[in-house]
Amino acid sequence: MAATNPKRIGVIGAGMVGVCAASYLQRDGHTVFLVDAGTPGEGASFGNAGAFNASSVTPVAMPGIVKQVPGWLADPLGPLSLRWSYLPAILPYLYRFVRAGTVEKVHAQARALRPLVGATLSALQPLVKEAGAENLVHQRGHLYVYRSTESLARDGLAWALRRENGVEVDEFDADELRQLEPALSRDYVRGLLVRENGHTSNPFGLVTALVEHFVRQGGAVIRAKALGFRLDGGRLTAIRTDAGELAADGAVVAAGAWSKPLAAALGDKVPLETERGYHLMIRDPEVMPTIPTADGDGKFVATPMDTGLRFAGTVELAGLDAAPDWRRARILLEQGRKMLPGLAAHPPEERLSLWMGHRPSTPDSLPVLGPSRATPDVIYAFGHGHVGMTSAPMTGRVVADLVAGRQPAIDISPFAASRF
Ligand SMILES: Cc1cc2nc3c(=O)[nH]c(=O)nc-3n(C[C@H](O)[C@H](O)[C@H](O)COP(=O)(O)OP(=O)(O)OC[C@H]3O[C@@H](n4cnc5c(N)ncnc54)[C@H](O)[C@@H]3O)c2cc1C
Numbered sequence: 040m041a042a043t044n045p046k047r048i049g050v051i052g053a054g055m056v057g058v059c060a061a062s063y064l065q066r067d068g069h070t071v072f073l074v075d076a077g078t079p080g081e082g083a084s085f086g087n088a089g090a091f092n093a094s095s096v097t098p099v100a101m102p103g104i105v106k107q108v109p110g111w112l113a114d115p116l117g118p119l120s121l122r123w124s125y126l127p128a129i130l131p132y133l134y135r136f137v138r139a140g141t142v143e144k145v146h147a148q149a150r151a152l153r154p155l156v157g158a159t160l161s162a163l164q165p166l167v168k169e170a171g172a173e174n175l176v177h178q179r180g181h182l183y184v185y186r187s188t189e190s191l192a193r194d195g196l197a198w199a200l201r202r203e204n205g206v207e208v209d210e211f212d213a214d215e216l217r218q219l220e221p222a223l224s225r226d227y228v229r230g231l232l233v234r235e236n237g238h239t240s241n242p243f244g245l246v247t248a249l250v251e252h253f254v255r256q257g258g259a260v261i262r263a264k265a266l267g268f269r270l271d272g273g274r275l276t277a278i279r280t281d282a283g284e285l286a287a288d289g290a291v292v293a294a295g296a297w298s299k300p301l302a303a304a305l306g307d308k309v310p311l312e313t314e315r316g317y318h319l320m321i322r323d324p325e326v327m328p329t330i331p332t333a334d335g336d337g338k339f340v341a342t343p344m345d346t347g348l349r350f351a352g353t354v355e356l357a358g359l360d361a362a363p364d365w366r367r368a369r370i371l372l373e374q375g376r377k378m379l380p381g382l383a384a385h386p387p388e389e390r391l392s393l394w395m396g397h398r399p400s401t402p403d404s405l406p407v408l409g410p411s412r413a414t415p416d417v418i419y420a421f422g423h424g425h426v427g428m429t430s431a432p433m434t435g436r437v438v439a440d441l442v443a444g445r446q447p448a449i450d451i452s453p454f455a456a457s458r459f
Pocket residue numbers: 051052053054055056057074075076077078079080081082083084085086087088089090091092263264265266293294295296297298314315316317318351352353396397398399420421422423424425426427428429430
């Protein structure tokens with residue numbers, strides 16, 4: 040249903056979240072422009088693992104995670120690293136993070152996330168169809184593999200949360216796993232396949248295709264850094280940028296890990312952090328899985344992409360400004376070879392590409408989605424952490440519903456900025 044009251048709306052941030060919001064707003068008949076400080080799609084949405092995992096209801100802060108942290112930090116190949124100089128800055132976040140990880144809270148977080156992530160492919164489909172980008176989105180499921188029944192048991196709560204929220208899982212023993220994905224190491228003894236999950240074989244290509252379609256439909260992309268907002272009597276009149284003011288009667292904050300100062304400008308103090316992640320890609324790999332595959336112990340994903348095999352994952356806590364530590368990306372090659380032993384030990388450098396990006400993370404792994412404190416004209420849509428690709432399409436729909444004054448299809452009260 041088109042909005043009865045067309046507005047002029049600026050969407051700040053042209054990553055997957057921003058472009059999904061802009062597309063859904065445009066479909067409602069609003070005049071929409073995207074504002075990005077850089078090239079659309081070159082934030083976190085560029086180099087992620089590409090998974091559209093409807094089953095991703097498990098928060099990062101799980102009960103017992105604190106006990107695992109020292110072991111992870113001590114292991115140079117481990118999934119977590121911390122720049123010690125950044126510790127004082129991130130301590131308040133970590134405090135909230137630990138407090139969010141109680142059994143009771145993670146059940147509530149999973150329940151809140153399921154409607155947002157569960158509808159990922161159905162909410163993405165119309166956008167992808169209109170943009171002519173259907174070739175970039177696939178539904179082959181997502182495979183989680185474990186080296187021992189003990190390590191699978193350690194993930195027991197995560198699997199319980201998924202199942203409680205209606206996720207169907209097919210289990211495979213070692214022999215069945217071999218038939219499903221012959222390239223996988225024989226060390227894996229268990230595999231769990233979630234068939235409802237999908238992936239994109241080119242995250243940047245997908246964002247670009249959606250932006251191009253948005254422009255063909257009359258949308259504009261403005262290269263500028265948003266600095267704040269001009270309000271008049273509690274109503275938005277313009278977005279302030281480093282290139283001057285952009286007149287608007289609606290705005291969406293979808294600036295990913297950089298959204299914190301924009302929310303602060305409207306009186307909302309949000310504990311947003313960056314969980315930096317890395318990828319390593321191998322062009323023309325010797326072997327490649329057909330299904331995106333997550334290593335249960337190493338916490339990384341191997342995704343078959345159009346341009347090669349991508350290993351993505353790991354978390355580094357070091358803030359927005361520190362230079363990348365490319366050793367974190369190279370670790371993924373070592374890890375990846377343990378998953379797919381048919382890969383060459385030393386592929387030539389020209390076949391490799393490395394990337395670092397900023398997950399926009401909150402302590403309770405829930406996004407910030409809903410109106411700002413200062414004005415209903417500015418809607419927040421950021422903080423999607425590890426599942427921003429997955430949650431972007433439904434987030435876009437919710438944003439359009441809020442702007443149109445329609446009741447959103449899902450309960451967004453757990454995502455309010457005021458919860459902090
Ligand atoms: C290694 C890794 C693997 C991942 N794998 C997956 C996965 O498989 N599935 C999944 O669902 N998620 C995954 N994620 C998470 C996902 O990538 C992010 O949650 C998602 O891309 C966030 O999208 P976004 O649009 O909010 O932010 P971004 O893509 O970062 O876009 C934000 C945009 O805002 C712009 N911007 C910032 N500040 C301003 C400003 N002041 N003014 C104007 N523009 C501004 C930036 O230039 C940028 O283009 C992964 C992340 C990483 C790092």
